[in-house]
Amino acid sequence: MTFVKICGLSTRQSVEVACNAGADYVGFVFFPRSPRNISYEQAAILARLLPPSTPSVAVMVNPDDVQLLTMKSIFEPDFIQLHGNESPERLNHIRALTGCQIIKALPIAAKSDLKNIDLFDKAADIVLLDAKTPSGTLPGGMGLSFDWNLLKNSTPSIPWMLSGGLNADNVKEALLLTDAPAVDVSSGVESSPGIKDLSKIKAFIAAVKA
Template sequence: MEIDKKDRSGGLRYIPQIKICGLTGIDNALSCAELGADAIGLVFYSKSPRFVKDDQARKICHALPERVKRVGVFVDEAFESIMQKVERCGINAVQLHGNEPPQLVGSLRKENLIVIKALFLAKNPEFDDAVNYGASAFLAECGKGALPGGNALSWDWETAKKISGKYPLILAGGLTPENVSQAVSLCLPNAVDISSGVESAPGIKDIEKVKLFISKVSESSYTKRPRRIF
């Protein structure tokens, strides 16, 4: 999707990129891409209701247009296991959603991958950890539980300004078509990430909700020039 637009005075305003996470079907993923998603997230954590097997993930990745980034979501997996899925499925970005060490981030970045590290705490994201990681971007989410993402838990988005001015930031956690404009205006993220907020069932996106969400993001903008993540 376009990252900038002009306001009424002719000045440039910037629109966050969009990641739709937790997809499990080819047609569903293609529909999200056609609507303007910049990245599609595939969950490789077997305990998640949005878990996708390697064969299906490969089919989804190969069907997507080149411009759309394929993000593999992992929880405390070893480097070798992640790289097997990267090579087997055609993933070009990795999201680490567990307690992974900074060394793993460095090893994955050496493989020319976009590496996203999730930061979270019980009530608000723990931003102090960001300084220890050389990630391509950080995903801010609250309410870390047994499953990565899709928890529909919102938090004080304005606190994310602590990190959005220092590092590329993906805003997640409780986003919906109804509140994403407010969230963007409060923390000025480089990208937004949604899963359960546009679902009809776990792993299946309601395309009308996706369309509305992308429309609302397109209406949100800011004057800060963001760094592209995807």
């Protein structure tokens, strides 16, 4: 079974649709420059809609300890997903500080980028392989994909997710090429940046689970 993470949710309706359709993880973005950014308070309210079996994910970029503790005091995620230049040592500190499991996003553009996976094999609970963005100014969600063929004979030895440019039309091909155990989607289920399309959420999850 392939797990599905729907990221960047910001409304009650989108959370309910994602959960009812079978999402296995739900992500909330805390990054002011992202069109999916919401407050910790909003996320806390939306997270109450999640079934107990569906983990919540806080998506952050280079958060400092104050940000982490403030977030944790308001919104209590199961995972923290990190999209900055956090080191393995920093990940270990964040886990100890918050008690949360860690997803580390790793930007991929070339075969050489896959070497970074080994650096985080003990620090991250899950690595998320995402397309390397041109400027690195946003934590994913730009609809860009990397060459999935790079993962042939190079799949991570630790739990991992495939991300970047996925949608209902291409996710089956991505899974056939990579045999990814989990997939992550954000812009691929939107009608415009930050606006989730409920029918696309349902179609994406159905395509993965079919």
